[in-house]
Amino acid sequence: MLWRIGSWRFDLRSALLGALVAWAIAWILYRRRAVIGQRLEQLRAPFKRWWARNQRSTGEKYLAALQEQLRRLLLFAPEDPLQVFVPPQFLAPAALPATLAEADEGPSTVLLSHEALLHGHARLSLYGEPGTGRTTALAMLVWLIAEHDLQQQRPYQRFPLWIDLALAGELPDAKTAPVQVLADMATRFMPQALPKWLVAQLRTQPSLILVDNWDATPLEQRRTLAEWLNQAATALPQSLWIIATGPEGYGPLVEAGFTPLQIQPALNQDTPVRLHTGWSHALGLPETEFPEENLEIMRWAIAAGDTFAEQTLRVNLYLRYQQMPYRPVEVLEALLRTLYLPISGLEDAPENIPAAQELAITLLAQLARILRLEKRPVTPAILQELLERLTPLTDKQDKLPAIVRKAIQSTPLLDHSGKSVHFIHPLWEDFLTAKALAAETAETNQEPILLLEHLYDPEWRFLLECYAGLSDAEPLIKALLREGLTLVDQPDARRAQEALLLAARWTARSPEDVQWRSYVIKALVQVIMKPALDAELRLRLAEALALVAGEEAYPFYQMALRQPALPVRLAALRGIGWTGSVKDLKLLSAAFRDSHREVQEAALRAIGDLGIPEAYRFLAQLLPQASDELMLVIAEILARQPESWGLLNEATTADDLLVRRAAAYGLGFIREPWARERLQQLARDDSQWLVRSAAEASLSVQQPSTNVALAPPQPEQLQWLMAWAAKHGLGLGVGEAALQLLLHAVQVGDAPSRILAARTLSQIGRPEHLPALQALNEEQDPAVQQAAMQAIRQIESRYRGIPEPPAPAPEGTELTQP
Incomplete structure (x- = not known):
């Protein structure tokens, strides 16, 4: 019986049935293989991500986490910031001439590329006004170094460390090791980073230490912080330090060996x-x-x-x-309402959506005001109290507060990750603060005293511009015009220039019906007509008038063309270009045939300023008629306008070799592959050496810049100062002794030595050196005056607001604790 149960017999019918079922299943699986494969891939995806995370090195995880944190600082947090990054350039101090004979030669500054920040001097500071892209330029360096170092098995060329000085924290403790303090400061920005691991990386490999928001440090603490940064940089000899600062108040960094670079946005x-x-x-x-x-x-x-x-x-x-x-404020307002504060949850009562959005915007504006002006943290509980205080009594019983709370919690404008709430990007904090102040002004009808106190403060510049676009800024505009008209005739008209240009800029960016527009137009016209005005300032004011008045400025420019003063006529010609039309080509063509070289060039640039195809074709037709020098001006104008690139390319085939040479010169300004290919053809195939030479020169201009930032000059290492000291039988000394010799050269030297001494002090000078430089304003030599004035401006700017260091205690006295 047992044998019969355990035996096996082949059943043909069952086998055929099983085969048919298997075939049917296989056929179904084959037909749906794409869907099944996709589903399997979805099921495998979490496992693959987990496996990839575990396979990555700690360095790769750190780099990815740092990039994720930095991405949030960029507008709209792009997934791949390199796709949208347009690299700025940087103005760096040029190397000083080696000999006195070269005092008047060579530029005072050179342009650096963004990538050049990673080479050259190891201590840099990037300065510029808010909105110029300081933080972005700093952050993008993390992506720039994110290339695998195969030899060292690292995911970056340098270990990146980000420090945000705007985050709450005390000054570094002098008793704690600098490397440990650095790690602790970095964890304020990246709390998930382990300080011990950061310390180990800093001590064992080259690092890139990026410090943002220098301006968040109180002015009285900046000397102390700069001294600590100097100690930390010395403790890490393989480190590269780059600090983002405002345009003023960074002098202590220069004393600590940092070279300042001015950011030049790609605009x-x-x-x-x-x-x-x-x-x-x-x-x-x-x-x-x-x-x-x-x-x-x-x-x-x-x-x-x-x-x-x-x-x-x-x-x-x-x-x-x-x-x-x-208008800029219209752009901000539209983005705020459409992208950052969409209201959901009121689909059953859409008529309440505008009220909910207005309440949310008012809440954000009050939050921004507290953070920006009162400088106190706002916790979620305080934010809730603020919402309850702002909610109208009639709405407190319905679901409006809950809807607004949800919108505030989900907006990408705010960071809720910490104990307090703050804005991710300062641009939005400034705009919303301006909205709060504009509402206060409308309610109280009082002058904005606080804004008048910060009229020239670079850190308030964007906030003030937003306020001018949102509110009645007439008191601010009148204050600017009053100071501009009063100071414009002074020898140093920098404050007048700043005041007039600020008034013009705010007016151009404000609604067209603002009452103060006529005041600004009248003031600009009055100053432009002054015969003794600086030529560059006159041109900038003439352009500002075109932006403020538009076509209404055209009659003034026509009238100014009849003035006897040549500088006024030059500005008027450019004004015709900014506000004119195709009918003005005849007038500008006549000006091109003027006997004055300056008038001819102004007419050409005015034709280009018209910005119309007829003007570009007219310039191309003028090429054979122009002088050799003006041909190059025309080529440059055509190269600056993408719409006229085809005309410039066409000129490279002209019969006139001088026209082809000018066209080759113009192509050098166009950084496009087709322009480079055409220049290579000209350099290789053109029959005339003059054209080939111009093409080769343009190609060399397009080569990537090899300029790098240099260390601040040390007086004891200056060859020209050594030669000057030897000539006068003086000892050079080291450190402060060499600096005293430099000041002696300012006081008693000849013109070349004074120029070079002033250029040196423009890079390393301190406030106590200003009297020696100010004495040079009485010199007869214009080159000496210019060098001294430039040095004075640089020193005053970088030390503005910085308190004088405490005087050293007399020898033999004991220091006591207060």
Whole structure:
């Protein structure tokens, strides 16, 4: 019985049935293989991510986490910041001449590329006004170094460390090791980082230490902080330090050996197109041609003072919502309402959405005011109390407060991760603070005393501009015009220039119906007509008038053309270009035939300023008629306008060799592959040496810059000072003794030695050196005066607001604790 149960017999019918079922299943699986494969991939994805995370090195995890933190600091937090990054350049102090004979030769500054920051001197500070891209330039260096070092098995060329001085914390303790303090400061920005691991990396490999928000340090503490940074940099000899600062108050860093570099944002005629292309890719949108009317608005905005950040806001508003307002505050307002504060949860009562959004904006404005002006932290509980105080009594019983609370908690404008709430980007904090102040002014009808006190403060510049676009800024404008008109005739008219240009800029960016517009126009006209005005200032004011008055300024420029003073006529010609039309080509053509070389060039540039195809074709036709020198001016004008690049390329085939030479010169300004290819063809194939030489020169200009930042000059190492001391039988000394000899050269030297001494002090001078430089203002030599004035401006700017260091205690006295 057992044998019969355990035996096996082949059943043909069952086998056939099983085969049919297996075949059917296989056929179904084959037909749905794509769907099944996709589902399996979805099921495997979490495991693959877990496996990848565990396989990555700690360094890779750290780099990815740091980049994720930094991405939040960038406007719109792009997934791949390199897609939308337009690298700025930096103005760095040039190397000083080696001999007295070269005192008048060589530039005082050189341009550096963004990548050059990673080479050269190991202590740098990047300075510029808010909105110029200091934080972005600093952050993008982390992506720049994110290349695998195969030899050392590291995911970066240097170990990156980010320190944000705006985050709460005390000054470094002098008794604690600098490396430990660095690690502790870094964890304020990246709390998930382990201090012990950071210390180990800093001690064992080259590092890149990026310090943001130097200006958040109180003025009276900056000397102490700079001294500590010097000690920390000395303790890490393989480290590269780059600090982002404002345009003023960074003098202690220079004393600590940091070379200051002025940021030059990439703002030109081509910037809107590059931003449009980059953000189209970043947002996953098909790349389409940028509409001409929108391109013109963005170019107008650049001329009216848009920062790179504001250009980024404009292009994102257009790509996301197909809107392109003129005024900057309109761009901010539109993004705030559409992208950052959408109201959900009121679908059953859509008529309440505007009220909910207004309450949310009012709450954000009050939050920004507390953070910006009162400098006190706001916890979630305080934010809730603020919401309850702002909610109208009639709305407290319905769900409006809950809807607003949800909108505030989910907005990308705020960071809720810590114990207190703060804005991620200062641009939005300034804009919303301006909204709060504008509402207060409208309610109290009082002059904005606080804003008048900060009229020239660079850290308040964007806030003030927003306020002027939102509120009645007449008291601010009148204060600027009053000071500008009073000081414009002084020998040093810098404050007058700043005041007049600020008034013009705020007016151009404000609504067209503001009452003070006529005051600004009248003041600008009055100053432009002054015969003794500096030529550069006159031109800037003439351009500002065109931006403020638009076509209404055209009659004034026509009238100014009849003035006997040549400088006034030159500015008027440019004004015709900024406000004229195709009918003015005849007038400008006549000016081109004037006997004065300056008038001829001004007429050519005015034709280019018209910005129309007829003007570009007219310039191309003038090429054979112009002098050799003016041919180069025409070629440069055509190269600055992308719309006229085809005309310049066409000129490279002209029969006239001088026209081809000028065209080759112009192509050197165009950083496009086709321009480089055409220059290579000219350098290789043109029959005339003059053209080939011009093409080779343009190609050399397009080569990547090899300039790097240099260390601040040390007086004892200056060859010209050694030679001057030897000539006069003086000892050079070291350190402070050499600096005293430099000051002696300022006081008793000849013109070349005074020029070089002033140029040296412009880089390393301190406030106590100003009297010696101010004495040079009485010199007869204009070159000496110019060098001294430049040094005075540099020293005053970098030490503005910095208290004098305490005097050293007399010898033999004991220091006691207070």
